[in-house]
Amino acid sequence: xxxxxxxxxxxxxxxxxxxxxxxxxxxxxxxxxxxxxxxxxxxxxxxxxxxxxxxxxxxxxxxxxxxxxxxxxxxxxxxxxxxxxxxxxxxxxxxxxxxxxxxxxxxxxxxxxxxxxxxxxxxxxxxxxxxxxxxxxxxxxxxxxxxxxxxxxxxxxxxxxxxxxxxxxxxxxxxxxxxxxxxxxxxxxxxxxxxxxxxxxxxxxxxxxxxxxxxxxxxxxxxxxxxxxxxxxxxxxxxxxxxxxxxxxxxxxxxxxxxxxxxxxxxxxxxxxxxx
Amino acid sequence: xxxxxxxxxxxxxxxxxxxxxxxxxxxxxxxxxxxxxxxxxxxxxxxxxxxxxxxxxxxxxxxxxxxxxxxxxxxxxxxxxxxxxxxxxxxxxxxxxxxxxxxxxxxxxxxxxxxxxxxxxxxxxxxxxxxxxxxxxxxxxxxxxxxxxxxxxxxxxxxxxxxxxxxxxxxxxxxxxxxxxxxxxxxxxxxxxxxxxxxxxxxxxxxxxxxxxxxxxxxxxxxxxxxxxxxxxxxxxxxxxxxxxxxxxxxxxxxxxxxxxxxxxxxxxxxxxxxxxxxxxxxxxxxxxxxxxxxxxxxxxxxxxxxxxxxxxxxxxxxxxxxxxxxxxxxxxxxxxxxxxxxxxxx
Numbered sequence: 001x002x003x004x005x006x007x008x009x010x011x012x013x014x015x016x017x018x019x020x021x022x023x024x025x026x027x028x029x030x031x032x033x034x035x036x037x038x039x040x041x042x043x044x045x046x047x048x049x050x051x052x053x054x055x056x057x058x059x060x061x062x063x064x065x066x067x068x069x070x071x072x073x074x075x076x077x078x079x080x081x082x083x084x085x086x087x088x089x090x091x092x093x094x095x096x097x098x099x100x101x102x103x104x105x106x107x108x109x110x111x112x113x114x115x116x117x118x119x120x121x122x123x124x125x126x127x128x129x130x131x132x133x134x135x136x137x138x139x140x141x142x143x144x145x146x147x148x149x150x151x152x153x154x155x156x157x158x159x160x161x162x163x164x165x166x167x168x169x170x171x172x173x174x175x176x177x178x179x180x181x182x183x184x185x186x187x188x189x190x191x192x193x194x195x196x197x198x199x200x201x202x203x204x205x206x207x208x209x210x211x212x213x214x215x216x217x218x219x220x221x222x223x224x225x226x227x228x229x230x231x232x233x234x235x236x237x238x239x240x241x242x243x244x245x246x247x248x249x250x251x252x253x254x255x256x257x258x259x260x261x262x263x264x265x266x267x268x269x270x271x272x273x274x275x276x
Numbered sequence: 277x278x279x280x281x282x283x284x285x286x287x288x289x290x291x292x293x294x295x296x297x298x299x300x301x302x303x304x305x306x307x308x309x310x311x312x313x314x315x316x317x318x319x320x321x322x323x324x325x326x327x328x329x330x331x332x333x334x335x336x337x338x339x340x341x342x343x344x345x346x347x348x349x350x351x352x353x354x355x356x357x358x359x360x361x362x363x364x365x366x367x368x369x370x371x372x373x374x375x376x377x378x379x380x381x382x383x384x385x386x387x388x389x390x391x392x393x394x395x396x397x398x399x400x401x402x403x404x405x406x407x408x409x410x411x412x413x414x415x416x417x418x419x420x421x422x423x424x425x426x427x428x429x430x431x432x433x434x435x436x437x438x439x440x441x442x443x444x445x446x447x448x449x450x451x452x453x454x455x456x457x458x459x460x461x462x463x464x465x466x467x468x469x470x471x472x473x474x475x476x477x478x479x480x481x482x483x484x485x486x487x488x489x490x491x492x493x494x495x496x497x498x499x500x501x502x503x504x505x506x507x508x509x510x511x512x513x514x515x516x517x518x519x520x521x522x523x524x525x526x527x528x529x530x531x532x533x534x535x536x537x538x539x540x541x542x543x544x545x546x547x548x549x550x551x552x553x554x555x556x557x558x559x560x561x562x563x564x565x566x567x568x569x570x571x572x573x574x575x576x577x578x579x580x581x582x583x584x585x586x587x588x589x590x591x592x593x594x595x596x597x598x599x600x601x602x603x604x605x606x607x608x609x610x611x612x613x614x615x616x617x618x619x620x621x622x623x
Contacts, residue, residue, distance in 0.1 A: 173361075173362075173422075175348050176327070177426070
């Protein structure tokens with residue numbers, strides 16, 4: 001132990017590390033390893049058979065593609081919302097600021113039902129889309145809408161403080177050196193907020209992958225088209241196929257882990273480039 | 277490039293930041309805007325730099341009206357108190373920034389940019405830091421990089437907002453001498469803002485003393501120190517003693533409601549009364565500070581302290597101690613009345 005312990009003025013290294021490991025074990029590692037143990041009862045062949053099933057592959061594809069799309073939309077519009085909240089003063093700003101967090105507070109099933117009602121072909125919003133032959137509810141597009149809704153706060157809340165930290169002076173300096181608005185954003189502001197934007201994106205993405213409650217109401221849940229992987233897990237559970245359910249969960253977990261790890265690596269790489 | 281400012285006004289809501297400013301900055305001079313915080317000096321600088329717009333008045337660069345021109349079109353270099361470096365860029369990229377954002381037609385080749393950046397970094401004596409990030413530099417180094425960055429676009433005017441304000445005393449002193457030398461080399465019209473009178477007097481060709489949005493006096497460092505135009509300038513630049521009518525009447529022969537301003541080193545101190553106008557005082561405190569000795573005295577019927585500065589030599593010739601009873605008499609003073617000013621010299 002002692003060779004890992006660098007000398008530090010902060011006391012309680014052993015205690016803090018011990019607590020961290022215990023806590024992580026209880027909350028994260030033990031449940032996750034239970035998942036792996038249950039899956040292991042299938043054996044490699046059984047596992048492979050479940051996760052490469054045509055319907056499972058389709059569901060995984062729907063989950064990751066819609067989650068990615070929602071995270072991209074959130075990154076873009078979340079950035080704009082954060083920008084407006086940081087840079088401008090307008091009446092009702094505090095209310096708008098509070099509104100951003102609402103998707104966190106609302107039970108996701110409620111959100112799903114409301115969105116499904118609004119975006120249904122005869123709903124308030126859905127009828128306008130239907131007039132242009134665009135179906136939102138009960139298609140993958142509807143899933144993206146639901147996932148965008150629940151993921152909105154992540155990007156806004158991660159970018160907002162970092163953007164507020166970019167001093168106006170830095171922008172003035174860039175302008176006095178002859179930089180146009182686009183150059184100022186591209187060369188000065190964006191590099192500063194990029195790591196936070198990536199974090200927000202990763203959080204929104206991860207949240208969307210695991211989302212169940214809001215999606216099932218708006219998705220229509222048609223196999224191969226708008227059926228998400230978490231729904232398939234629930235379906236397996238209802239058929240008492242516990243090992244099959246955990247196998248899909250393990251597959252999702254591994255893919256998510258690989259994706260989040262690569263986002264982290266990207267972040268590490270860009271922050272090293274930034275010299276911080 | 278010369279700068280002409282005529283009848284310039286600027287308000288922030290009800291607060292008048294600049295009140296009818298008229299100023300002529302000569303081509304190639306180094307001008308200091310000096311004043312206490314909130315006097316409008318930074319607002320004036322930011323208006324010249326195009327970061328802020330004046331409400332009314334004229335702003336001319338070499339006779340040409342630039343009020344409608346954006347900061348990026350004014351060709352003005354700006355140096356900020358807190359450096360405002362781009363922290364995700366290396367020192368090299370910071371300095372190269374102004375060259376890289378030029379429109380395609382005017383942009384130099386990569387080799388030319390490289391050559392010029394290294395030339396500028398050599399000018400500020402920091403070429404060896406070219407691949408570092410701002411966070412890895414000291415405050416003094418950062419400010420020199422900020423200056424190199426501003427100079428990269430070959431500005432016709434250089435504006436510096438409290439450039440040494442965030443640095444410690446030793447570095448400040450070094451940097452301001454260095455700035456003076458740099459200016460003598462480049463001869464670029466420069467304006468710097470400071471609240472430090474020593475800095476203004478040491479570095480600038482001319483000093484503009486500002487107070488409450490107005491210009492109190494414009495002059496060479498010697499003029500503003502030796503011949504302050506207003507009571508404010510007297511008090512802001514250097515130390516000064518104030519004598520009210522009752523006390524100064526014997527010397528000034530001025531009996532109105534007026535105040536006499538006397539510099540601490542313009543007061544004679546003597547054990548015997550110099551003449552019948554001398555003021556009897558008691559020595560309250562003697563402090564030797566380097567080459568000068570500061571003596572604080574008070575008149576018999578007053579608790580107000582009068583500060584006197586003596587050279588070390590003079591003090592050693594006739595030492596004083598707390599409680600000594602002596603006489604003082606000003607060699608030189610200036611009386612300001614409400615509304616008008618009179619200058620008198622003691623004989």
